Amino acid sequence: MAAVQETIDQVRRIDVEQYKYGFVTDVESEKAPKGLSEDIVRYISARKNEPEWMLEWRLEAFRRWQTMREPEWARVNYPPIDYQDLHYYSAPRKKPELASLDEVDPEILKTYEKLGIPLREQEILAGVVRPEGERRIAVDAVFDSVSVATTFQAELKAAGVIFMPISEALREHPELVRKYLGSVVPVSDNYFATLNSAVFSDGSFVYVPEGVRCPMELSTYFRINEKNTGQFERTLIIAGKGSYVSYLEGCTAPQRDENQLHAAVVELVAMDDAEIKYSTVQNWYPGNAEGVGGIYNFVTKRGDCRGARSKISWTQVETGSAITWKYPSCLLRGEGSSGEFYSIAISNGRQQVDSGTKMMHIGRNTTSRIVSKGISAGRSQNTYRGLVSAHRKAKGARNFTACDSLLIGDQCGAHTVPYMEAKNPTAVFEHEATTSKISEDVLFYCVQRGLSQEEAVGLVVNGFVKDVLQQLPMEFAVEAQKLISISLEGSVG
C-alpha cells in the first residue's frame, strides 16, 4: 500500500524542526550547585525566605525520598537518572522582589511573547479593541524555578481570589498553605512526588473563597530554559464552598540534547458544591527522531472532592515530552461528588507515554467519567493505565470509561491497562475500549474529495478526539487543535 509506505517514510523523517518552541533564552541565571543534599534543600528554602516549618517539611520529604526507589511498573524505558547530576534550583538573575512587569528581564518577556503568552496586562487593557465575548486570562509565568510575573492580580483580589506564586503565598498566606499543602498528595506519596516535596521551587497558588465564581480563567505557563536543570513546580488550588474556578496550564522547553527532568505535583481541593476545572496543554520538547533529548515528565496530579456535590474535572492534551508518566486522579470523598478525566495523548517519533487516571470512589453516590483518546504514530508507545475503585462504603458509585486508541503507521504501539476494584456491591462500572488503525480507505475517500493526505489525517484525528476537545475552554481548544496538527506533521505523505 503506497500511502501506508509514505506514511511510514514520513514518520521516520519526523524531526525536531517541527518543535517551534525549541529556542533558548539568553538570560543570566543563578543556579544552585549540581546535586541533591540536605544543604541544597536548605539553600532552596533560604532563597525563598521560607518559614521554618516549611524547611522542616522539605527536609522530612528529602529523608523519606532517600529511602524510596524509583517506580518501575510503567511501560516506559529510559536509562537510569543520575539525580546528583542535576541543578535543583535556577532563577533568572534579577532583583528578588519584582514590583511590576517593568522590572522583569526584557529577554524573559520576549520569550513569553514568542510563545504567544500575554503577560503585559497593561497593554491588553490599553489595547481597547477586544473581540466581543473574548474572555481574559490571568497568567502566572514560571521560568525555570521561579515565577516571573503574575497578571491581573489586583482585579482578582477585588473578587477575593488569591492567585500568586506559591513561594509568595508561603509568605503572605502561610496559614492557608500550611493547612492544605500535602493534604491531597502526602509527602510520602510516591518517589517523584516526594522528590518534588523536598525541592519544589515555585508554582501557582489559588484560593477561591466561598461562593465566588472566579471572574476569569487562571493560567500558569511553565517554561524550562536552563540546561541540566530539573523543574519541580507545585500547584495548589483550593475552591471554597459553592465556588468555581477554571485553571489552564501550558508547558514548553528548549530543544536540548540532554534529557531534562520535570517532576511536578498538583493538588486540588474542592469543598461542598465547588467545582474545579483543570486543563493542561502539555508540549514539552519531545526529543529528536532518534529519541535524543526531551523532557522526562513525571507528574503527580490529584484532586480531592472533599465536599458534598463537589466536582473536579481534568482535561489534558499531551503532545510533548520524551517520557510521560502522569495520572491525574480524583478522590471522590464528598457525598454525590463527581470526577472527570478527559485526555488526548499523542505520541510520535520515539515518545513514550504512560498516562491515565485514578477515580477513587469513597463517598456515597459518587460518579466519575473517563474519556481517553490515545494516538500513536512513528515508533512511539502509548499506554493508557487507569484505576477505578469503589470503597466498601461507596454505595451507588458509578463510573463510565471509554478508551480509544488510534494507530498511524505500523511501528507504534497502543496499550490499555484498566484496573477495576469494586468493594461495594451496588457499584456500577462500565468500560469500553477500542483500538483502530487510521484506515487507508477513509484517507482515500477524503483525498478524492480534494483534501491532501495531511489534511485528511488532521480531519480524521480531530474527529477522533472531538469528545475531549469539546471539554477545553474555547481559547485552549483552538490552540490544542493546532498543536495536534503540528504534532502529527510529517506523520503522513
Place this chain on the structure above:
Amino acid sequence: MTALLEIRDLKAEVAGRQILNGLDLTVNKGEIHAIMGPNGAGKSTLSYVLSGKPGYTITGGEVYLNGEDLFAMEADERAAKGLFLAFQYPLEIPGVATLTFLRSALNAQRRKRGEEELSSPDLLKRVRELAKQLGIDPDMLRRPLNVGFSGGEKKRNETLQMALLEPKLCVLDETDSGLDIDALKVVANGVNQLRAPERGMIVITHYQRLLDYIVPDVVHVLAAGRIVETGGKELALELEARGYAQYQSEAA
C-alpha cells in the same frame, strides 16, 4: 473540441494481477456513459485508477481530463480539477459532522484552484439549498459523516457532495448496490438533477435497473479489462435479456 475524458489503451494492475487490458473510452461534455459488465471485469478498478487510489499500478496507456494528463496529477489535484467518484461503499468518519466534511472538501478544492474559501455562513446557506433540492433532511448535516446512515442515506449524501463540489466528470461506482427501489429512485432523481451541458458522467453498474432511472446516451460493455461492445441505451436492455455469458466465454 477537446473531449472531457479521453482514455487510450489503458492497462493497469493491482497486486501484480493485470485487470485493465487496453481500455479505450471517450466521454464528451454533457454525455452520460454507462459501463456494464460481469463481476471481475474491471469496473471498479477503472473508477479507482481514474481517481488515483493507492495500490493500483498503471502499466500502459494514457488518460486526459479536459486535455490534461490525468496521471501527472495527485489524487487530490484530480478532485480539484473536477473528477468526482461516487463510492460504492461511502466511508464513515466518526466525530466529523457532515457539514464539516463538506466545508473541508470544498475549501480544500477552492484553495487548490486558487479561489477564495467559502465562508461558513455562505456555505451553510448553499448546502441547505442543495439538501432541500435533493430531498435530504438537514439534520443529516449535523450527524457524523455516514456514521449510522442507512444505505440510501449514504448514497444521497454522495449526491449532495457531488452537487456541492460541482465536478466536471462524475464517476458513479455501482450506485445502485444496497438500495431498494424507492431509495434508488430518490438517488437517481438527484443524479438527474445534476445533468448539465458542461458535465459528463460515467455510470458503472452491473444491473440494467439503474439505467431505467438514469438514462444513458451510450452503453459500453466491459469484459476482461476492455470495452468489448458499445451501443445506445437499448443495449442495456439486450444485456439484461441475454446476460454476460457471451463476453465471459470470449474473454476466456
